[in-house]
Amino acid sequence: MNRLQRLTLLAALTALPLAQSVSAQEAEGQSPAPDATLSEDAAPADLSAEEAAPAFEIRDGYDVDIAEYQWTHRPVVVFADSPADPRYQEQIDELLQDIPALMTRDVVVFVDTDPKARSALRKKLRPRGFMLVLLGKDGGVKLRKPLPWSVRELSRTIDKMPMRQREIEARREG
Structure with a gap:
């Protein structure tokens, strides 16, 4: 395994x-x-x-069609040149620290640690080395970071998005 x-x-x-x-x-x-x-x-x-209960997964991003998640999820894509990259390992550990916060915000995580595979995600997002990319529910790139980010930082960024604000309001009213 x-x-x-x-x-x-x-x-x-x-x-x-x-x-x-x-x-x-x-x-x-x-x-x-x-x-x-x-x-x-x-x-x-x-x-x-x-x-x-829906389970949180960290999925391989090699053969994913990101359009399938449009309007339903906020994809977070973690790129690295190798699974042994310390920044990659730190990012995965950070993401696993607060799974409920990610699930509340409809986050789905994809990883791509093989630059030679030339996946569709790599072609679209063009990372260099380690990169964290947050996509909105509309499919647009909302954040690119060359260093690991905590779930707290990601959550704050997501919570500032207009669509997330509407989700919060709808939950309060309903």
């Missing part, structure tokens, strides 16, 4: 409620942890994790 797969698994597991983790353990024949209890409003055991 490579580093990206481990991080994606970690991110998915941290996004699951405790009750679902316990249900999964019971389904596999394992006994749940002694301090884990199921509440009456817990998700039924027959629901899959995807149906009960």
